Amino acid sequence: MSTARWASLGALTATGVAAALVITGCSAPASNPSEGGSNASGGDLVIGVTSDPDTLFPWKATQFQAVNVLQNLYGTLTEFDEELNVVPGLAESWDVSDDGLTVTFHLREGVTFADGSAFDSADVKYSLDAIADEATAAVAASSLASVAAVEATDESTVTLTLSAPDAALPANLAVINMAMLSSDDTEEALNTTPNGTGPFVLEDRSPSQSLTLAKNDDYWGDTALLDSVEFRVIPDESSIVSAMQSGNVQLAVFDDPLVAQTAEGANVEVATTPQLSYHALQLNATRGDLADVNVRLAMQCAIDRQEVLDTAALGEGEVTGPITSPAFKSDPEARPCPERDLDKAAEYLKKAGKEDGVTVKTIVSQGEYATSVNEAQNLKAQLADANITLDLEVLESGAFVDRWIAADFDAAVALNGGRPDPDGMYGRYFTSTGNLNQVAGYSSPELDALFAEGRETADPEKRKEIYAQVSENLEDNAAWIWLFTSYTYTATASTVDGFTPMANGSLQYLRTTSLQ
Amino acid sequence: MFRQLLRNSVLRRILAALGTLFGVAVFVFLMLRAIPGDQISSGLGTEAAALTPAQREALEAYYGLDQPLVVQFFSWLGNIFTGNLGFSSRAQTSVLDLTAAALPVTFELAIFSIVIALAIGIPLGMLSASKPDSFRDGVGQVVGLAGLSIPAFLLGTALLAILAQSLGFNPNGQGYARLFDDPLLNLQQMLLPSIVLGFGIAAPIMRTTRTAVLEIRANDFIRTAKAKGVPPRRLQVRHVLGNALVPIVTMTGLQFGYLLGGAVVVEQIFSLPGIGRQVLLGIQQKEYALVQSTVLVIALAFVIVNLLTDLLYRVIDPRVRAA
Numbered sequence: 001m002s003t004a005r006w007a008s009l010g011a012l013t014a015t016g017v018a019a020a021l022v023i024t025g026c027s028a029p030a031s032n033p034s035e036g037g038s039n040a041s042g043g044d045l046v047i048g049v050t051s052d053p054d055t056l057f058p059w060k061a062t063q064f065q066a067v068n069v070l071q072n073l074y075g076t077l078t079e080f081d082e083e084l085n086v087v088p089g090l091a092e093s094w095d096v097s098d099d100g101l102t103v104t105f106h107l108r109e110g111v112t113f114a115d116g117s118a119f120d121s122a123d124v125k126y127s128l129d130a131i132a133d134e135a136t137a138a139v140a141a142s143s144l145a146s147v148a149a150v151e152a153t154d155e156s157t158v159t160l161t162l163s164a165p166d167a168a169l170p171a172n173l174a175v176i177n178m179a180m181l182s183s184d185d186t187e188e189a190l191n192t193t194p195n196g197t198g199p200f201v202l203e204d205r206s207p208s209q210s211l212t213l214a215k216n217d218d219y220w221g222d223t224a225l226l227d228s229v230e231f232r233v234i235p236d237e238s239s240i241v242s243a244m245q246s247g248n249v250q251l252a253v254f255d256d257p258l259v260a261q262t263a264e265g266a267n268v269e270v271a272t273t274p275q276l277s278y279h280a281l282q283l284n285a286t287r288g289d290l291a292d293v294n295v296r297l298a299m300q301c302a303i304d305r306q307e308v309l310d311t312a313a314l315g316e317g318e319v320t321g322p323i324t325s326p327a328f329k330s331d332p333e334a335r336p337c338p339e340r341d342l343d344k345a346a347e348y349l350k351k352a353g354k355e356d357g358v359t360v361k362t363i364v365s366q367g368e369y370a371t372s373v374n375e376a377q378n379l380k381a382q383l384a385d386a387n388i389t390l391d392l393e394v395l396e397s398g399a400f401v402d403r404w405i406a407a408d409f410d411a412a413v414a415l416n417g418g419r420p421d422p423d424g425m426y427g428r429y430f431t432s433t434g435n436l437n438q439v440a441g442y443s444s445p446e447l448d449a450l451f452a453e454g455r456e457t458a459d460p461e462k463r464k465e466i467y468a469q470v471s472e473n474l475e476d477n478a479a480w481i482w483l484f485t486s487y488t489y490t491a492t493a494s495t496v497d498g499f500t501p502m503a504n505g506s507l508q509y510l511r512t513t514s515l516q
Numbered sequence: 517m518f519r520q521l522l523r524n525s526v527l528r529r530i531l532a533a534l535g536t537l538f539g540v541a542v543f544v545f546l547m548l549r550a551i552p553g554d555q556i557s558s559g560l561g562t563e564a565a566a567l568t569p570a571q572r573e574a575l576e577a578y579y580g581l582d583q584p585l586v587v588q589f590f591s592w593l594g595n596i597f598t599g600n601l602g603f604s605s606r607a608q609t610s611v612l613d614l615t616a617a618a619l620p621v622t623f624e625l626a627i628f629s630i631v632i633a634l635a636i637g638i639p640l641g642m643l644s645a646s647k648p649d650s651f652r653d654g655v656g657q658v659v660g661l662a663g664l665s666i667p668a669f670l671l672g673t674a675l676l677a678i679l680a681q682s683l684g685f686n687p688n689g690q691g692y693a694r695l696f697d698d699p700l701l702n703l704q705q706m707l708l709p710s711i712v713l714g715f716g717i718a719a720p721i722m723r724t725t726r727t728a729v730l731e732i733r734a735n736d737f738i739r740t741a742k743a744k745g746v747p748p749r750r751l752q753v754r755h756v757l758g759n760a761l762v763p764i765v766t767m768t769g770l771q772f773g774y775l776l777g778g779a780v781v782v783e784q785i786f787s788l789p790g791i792g793r794q795v796l797l798g799i800q801q802k803e804y805a806l807v808q809s810t811v812l813v814i815a816l817a818f819v820i821v822n823l824l825t826d827l828l829y830r831v832i833d834p835r836v837r838a839a
């Protein structure tokens with residue numbers, strides 16, 4: 001089922017890291033995407049997916065497959081490029097006033113929806129107002145928290161009035177949950193007939209079997225090269241592999257390294273892409289022994305992260321600090337105990353007056369993602385050496401989510417989605433008014449101030465410094481214990497040209513892909 | 517009068533079947549709600565934590581989760597009598613449409629599997645029984661045991677991997693072709709899954725055949741027939757197999773009913789859009805109406821197959837008719 005819904009949170013917003021990992025033909029004469037593309041005769045690409053989208057309504061889509069499909073159907077005001085920079089989308093440019101409280105978007109002209117109607121500022125106002133409206137239950141509503149008013153100044157200009165400066169806003173507008181819809185549409189209609197401004201339009205859908213997109217000839221950017229893209233549902237990952245080997249499927253994204261290995265062969269190449277989502281041992285600093293920072297630090301010092309990665313995930317990944325996006329990346333060595341240090345752990349426990357050890361009730365999900373239980377067991381074994389007992393409670397994924405949402409745990413083994421902007425990524429967790437603060441179990445006036453400063457600062461270099469401090473603060477207080485990030489594996493047939501895989505398998509670059 | 521009606525065994529069976537179906541309905545309804553998480557949290561995952569109370573209420577009203585359980589149950593059950601099995605918010609179509617599309621797939625798969633199982637099981641069983649405890653009996657037993665003990669997911673994955681890799685033969689990697697749209701491709705797509713399922717069911721059929729044949733052969737009337745000079749082939753087919761059919765039919769009926777709901781794994785591996793996969797998807801997405809109604813349809817099919825099996829006995833075996 002939904003490959004790691006946690007990772008799908010990453011898909012919610014996150015986009016790529018790995019520009020360098022463009023699939024290049026190894027033995028075949030190197031093919032330049034733009035060259036190959038200009039005279040490519042299109043083609044019909046088949047992508048193997050394990051399940052079909054659970055919704056076609058972009059404001060509510062969180063599932064991996066749904067996000068991937070909708071990204072190709074809908075447009076957003078801003079977009080991410082392959083290096084994760086925020087670039088123009090439906091807004092050609094935007095200006096921020098000196099006090100940071102007014103943002104003016106200049107919309108691209110001549111853009112049409114799939115039904116032929118024109119896109120203009122009224123659609124933007126309608127979309128942003130509806131997303132912010134509680135009754136819509138749009139998942140990205142909180143990203144618009146700083147927006148006090150939306151005004152359609154003229155047909156191609158939209159002015160946002162903010163209650164406080166918000167440097168993360170352009171990045172937050174680039175996710176598919178912020179898709180611009182036509183003001184004439186209703187959720188009910190869009191559930192069956194998407195009407196977007198993206199490079200593809202929906203051609204055909206057969207629930208739990210396949211979903212086919214056709215290229216949008218009226219797309220405002222470069223018209224897609226492929227004639228059609230079919231997302232074919234093949235529930236079993238190894239069946240997708242055999243479908244690729246027999247040539248029925250040309251592209252698939254896996255998150256299991258073993259499956260990816262079996263896919264690699266004469267006609268199939270596999271690209272490895274680091275992800276923004278991260279594995280962590282979440283600690284609830286509002287409960288029991290964990291309220292004492294020394295206990296949390298003792299735990300942090302007793303864990304060898306590389307060992308967790310090696311035993312639970314076959315070493316497929318990288319040890320990480322809190323912030324995973326390349327532009328703001330935390331240094332994983334900058335923490336109280338970069339190496340495992342049991343003496344220091346004992347010292348911290350002594351400081352806390354807990355020489356005899358502590359017991360931490362830890363929830364673990366089963367089935368949500370492949371490595372969870374192995375991670376938990378390795379953590380338990382390592383912490384046992386430091387007199388810390390992890391009392392593991394392995395839960396079915398639905399039960400896990402219920403408990404997690406209610407913050408009913410001392411610690412949780414979690415795979416959380418990452419985002420390109422650190423404010424979007426952690427502001428909701430670690431500020432005292434963040435909507436997930438209860439789940440994070442930690443906040444402090446210092447962090448509140450740092451996050452506020454980060455939002456108010458427009459200068460990228462200054463923001464980098466601020467979020468480095470955020471990262472340091474989180475590690476020094478052992479708010480959580482950050483472990484590692486893993487990879488996605490994009491398998492493509494050798495006939496596929498011009499596709500750039502992005503973190504967590506975003507398929508945005510289908511628009512530049514062609515078949516030879 | 518009523519008592520007389522009750523004495524009518526067919527009617528009695530139908531009443532029992534309705535009771536069974538109601539029991540299944542209650543059971544599935546309660547079990548689904550006993551599983552943690554609902555459609556909202558399974559759709560949004562941990563992101564559901566970000567919902568405000570007002571947002572959650574709006575979603576609960578949308579999915580009808582704000583009603584008391586009893587109301588939910590009877591409104592669902594009431595709708596079923598009007599032919600409304602509910603709505604799948606994921607597929608954006610009625611459960612009836614989904615089921616009408618999925619049922620023929622599983623039905624076709626079940627029939628092919630049974631045919632393959634009978635084609636393997638009956639001859640193998642007779643062969644084993646023809647000389648008990650001999651080498652050929654041993655071979656039959658081993659094949660039967662293999663069918664029972666090799667899990668479908670293993671055999672299915674292995675077949676797919678070997679055929680796809682070495683021969684490039686993988687009709688199931690293509691989109692599903694309906695029988696009447698593209699019969700040739702459809703039959704190709706059904707071939708491997710039917711073999712996998714059929715092989716598994718061949719074992720119980722083979723064993724039943726073997727036991728039944730041995731039992732029948734020990735009867736006096738066989739000895740009499742032999743003494744009267746009935747040729748061996750005719751004796752085997754007409755007298756022995758003919759009489760051994762009753763337990764075989766029972767076993768086949770049971771397996772068929774089981775296949776209708778139990779093809780989940782095979783449908784998953786070979787990506788056949790059948791009823792088993794529909795239930796699985798429904799459970800994962802916590803689509804209550806979808807799961808409840810589909811399970812009820814499967815139960816109904818099971819009940820009907822059982823009734824038909826019963827009737828078939830009466831045709832085959834006059835003794836049952838008299839009883």
